[in-house]
Amino acid sequence: MAIADQIAEFVAETTFDDIPKETVSFVKHLSSKIIAAMLTGSTTLAGVKTADYVKSKKGPEEVGVIGGGFRCQLEDAxxxxxMTSHxxxxxxxxxxxATSDITVFPVIFPMAEKLGLTGREIITASALGLEIMNRVGMFPLSFKGYTDLPFYGVIGAAITAGKALKLNPEQLKRAMGIAMGRASGFIVNFGTDAHYIESAGACKEGLLASLFAQKDMTGNPDIEKWxxxxxxxxxxxxxxxxxxxGLGSSDWRVHEIWVxxxxxCFLTHRHIDMMFDILAEHKISYEDIEGVEIDVGPVDYTCNRPQPKxxxxxxxxxxxxxxxxxxxxxxDSHHFTDEKLSDNRFQDAWPKVSVxxxxxWPAEFMSGVARITVSLINGEKIVKEREQALGGPQFPLAxxxxxxxxxxxxxxxxxxKDMEDTWQIISNLEKVENLQEFLDKIDFPGK
Structure with a gap:
C-alpha cells in the first residue's frame, strides 16, 4: 500500500480515544505555548502590519484572530x-x-470557531497534523537551503484541516497532493519577515488544500516521489x-518536538541553556568575561551575525x-528592539562573541554537539557541551x-484572571464542548 494510502486511512479512522494519554497531554501543552506565541506575536511589528493588511480588505467576519481583536475570513485568520505565532x-x-507546531495550532483554533469543534476534536486534529508532519518531515532539507518548517508544515496544516473537516481517505490524499505543490521556504530568509510569511503561507495553503479537496479537486499524493x-x-x-x-502504535513522533x-532562533538555544548554567554556577558578571566562543555546524552558523541590522x-x-x-x-522579547540595538552596552558586547x-558536522539544524567556551579576564576558561536543549525529548518540561x-x-x-482562566481551559481541553467563551478571551483580549 502506498504511503499516502496508509496515512489517509490512519487519519480518517483515528479517534480521540486512540491517542495515548501522554500524547494528549503533550499536545495540550504545545497548544498553550503557541496560543501564547500568537498573543505576544500579535504585538510585534510584523504581526501588527499583517493584521492591518487583513483588516484593510474588509472581508467577511467569519472568525476571530487570536490577539487581534477583530474578525475576518477563515483563511485570513x-x-x-x-504570522504572529512565528x-x-x-x-x-x-x-x-525543523517541522513545527506553528503550522498546526494557528489553523485549528479558527476552524474550531467556524465549525463548532469540541476540545476533543481540536486535540485529535492537532495530534494527527503534528504526527503526520513529523513523519513525512523527518528528512532534513537544509542541505539544499530549504527551510523544513514551512516546506513540510503545509502538510501538517492540510492534515489538521482535513481531520477537522472530516475528509474521507480519498479526499485526504487529494489534500496532501495539493499541499505538496504549495511547499516553499528558504534558509536565506532567516532574520526577515519573509521567514514568518513562509510559515503563515503554509498554514493558509494547507487549509486551502483541504477545502479544495473537500470539493473533490485533485492532487497527486505520491509522497515517495516527492x-x-x-x-x-x-x-x-x-x-x-x-x-x-509504527504508525498508530503507542510511539507517536509528536514527542520528538523540542519545546x-x-x-x-531555536538554533541558539543549546548555547543559551549552557550560558545560563555558566552564569549561575560560576557567579560571574559581564565585567568578568573576556570572550565567548560558540561552536556550531554549517546550518546553525547562519546565526553568526556580528552586527545585527x-x-x-x-x-x-x-x-x-x-x-x-x-x-x-x-x-526576553524586550531584548529584540531598536532600543537595544542602539544601546552602546550591547554594541560593545557584540565583539566579545565569536562563532x-x-x-x-552534518548540514542540518542542531547538528553535532554544541559547545560554548567562556574565557574570563583572570585567564580561566569554562567549557560546556550539550546535544539537546532543555525542552528536547531527552529533557522534557513539566x-x-x-x-x-x-x-x-x-x-x-x-x-x-484571563491568563489563569484560559490556562485552566487548555489544561482540561478534552472536557470542553463549547469553546466560544475561551476563543473570545484569546481573540479579543481585555474585552
Whole structure:
C-alpha cells in the first residue's frame, strides 16, 4: 500500500480515544505555548502590519484572530495566526528537520470557531497534523537551503484541516497532493519577515488544500516521489518506508518536538541553556568575561551575525543574544528592539562573541554537539557541551514549566484572571464542548 494510502486511512479512522494519554497531554501543552506565541506575536511589528493588511480588505467576519481583536475570513485568520505565532519566535520544532507546531495550532483554533469543534476534536486534529508532519518531515532539507518548517508544515496544516473537516481517505490524499505543490521556504530568509510569511503561507495553503479537496479537486499524493526528488543529491539514501513504520502504535513522533523557551532562533538555544548554567554556577558578571566562543555546524552558523541590522536580525544573532545574557542575565522579547540595538552596552558586547563553523558536522539544524567556551579576564576558561536543549525529548518540561511559559508570554496581553482562566481551559481541553467563551478571551483580549 502506498504511503499516502496508509496515512489517509490512519487519519480518517483515528479517534480521540486512540491517542495515548501522554500524547494528549503533550499536545495540550504545545497548544498553550503557541496560543501564547500568537498573543505576544500579535504585538510585534510584523504581526501588527499583517493584521492591518487583513483588516484593510474588509472581508467577511467569519472568525476571530487570536490577539487581534477583530474578525475576518477563515483563511485570513489562519494566515495572521501563522504570522504572529512565528513573529514571536516561540515555535516548537522537531529536529534535525525543523517541522513545527506553528503550522498546526494557528489553523485549528479558527476552524474550531467556524465549525463548532469540541476540545476533543481540536486535540485529535492537532495530534494527527503534528504526527503526520513529523513523519513525512523527518528528512532534513537544509542541505539544499530549504527551510523544513514551512516546506513540510503545509502538510501538517492540510492534515489538521482535513481531520477537522472530516475528509474521507480519498479526499485526504487529494489534500496532501495539493499541499505538496504549495511547499516553499528558504534558509536565506532567516532574520526577515519573509521567514514568518513562509510559515503563515503554509498554514493558509494547507487549509486551502483541504477545502479544495473537500470539493473533490485533485492532487497527486505520491509522497515517495516527492520526497525522493527533494532529497536528490544527499549523501545518504532516503528510506521513505520509515514514514509509516509504527504508525498508530503507542510511539507517536509528536514527542520528538523540542519545546522553545526563548523568543529567538531555536538554533541558539543549546548555547543559551549552557550560558545560563555558566552564569549561575560560576557567579560571574559581564565585567568578568573576556570572550565567548560558540561552536556550531554549517546550518546553525547562519546565526553568526556580528552586527545585527534590525530587531528581527537580532533574534538570529549569537552575538546579540549572548550580549543580553552577559549584560542582563536574561533573554526576553524586550531584548529584540531598536532600543537595544542602539544601546552602546550591547554594541560593545557584540565583539566579545565569536562563532566557529564546523563544516564537517552534518548540514542540518542542531547538528553535532554544541559547545560554548567562556574565557574570563583572570585567564580561566569554562567549557560546556550539550546535544539537546532543555525542552528536547531527552529533557522534557513539566506542566508547571509550561504554565510558567504561558504566563511569561501572555502577561502583556491577557489580564491575570484571563491568563489563569484560559490556562485552566487548555489544561482540561478534552472536557470542553463549547469553546466560544475561551476563543473570545484569546481573540479579543481585555474585552
Amino acid at each position: 489562519v494566515f495572521v495566526n501563522g 513573529a514571536a519566535e516561540l515555535e516548537d520544532d522537531q529536529f534535525p528537520s 520526497l525522493l526528488d527533494l532529497y536528490s543529491g544527499h549523501e545518504h539514501e532516503m528510506d521513505t518506508q520509515r514514514i509509516v513504520q 522553545k523557551k526563548y523568543p529567538c 534590525d530587531a528581527e536580525d537580532a533574534r538570529f544573532s549569537f552575538q546579540h543574544i549572548m550580549a543580553a545574557l552577559m549584560l542582563d542575565g536574561d533573554i 566557529t563553523n564546523h563544516p564537517g 506542566q508547571d514549566q509550561f504554565k510558567d511559559l504561558y504566563s511569561k508570554y501572555t502577561r502583556k496581553v491577557l489580564t491575570t
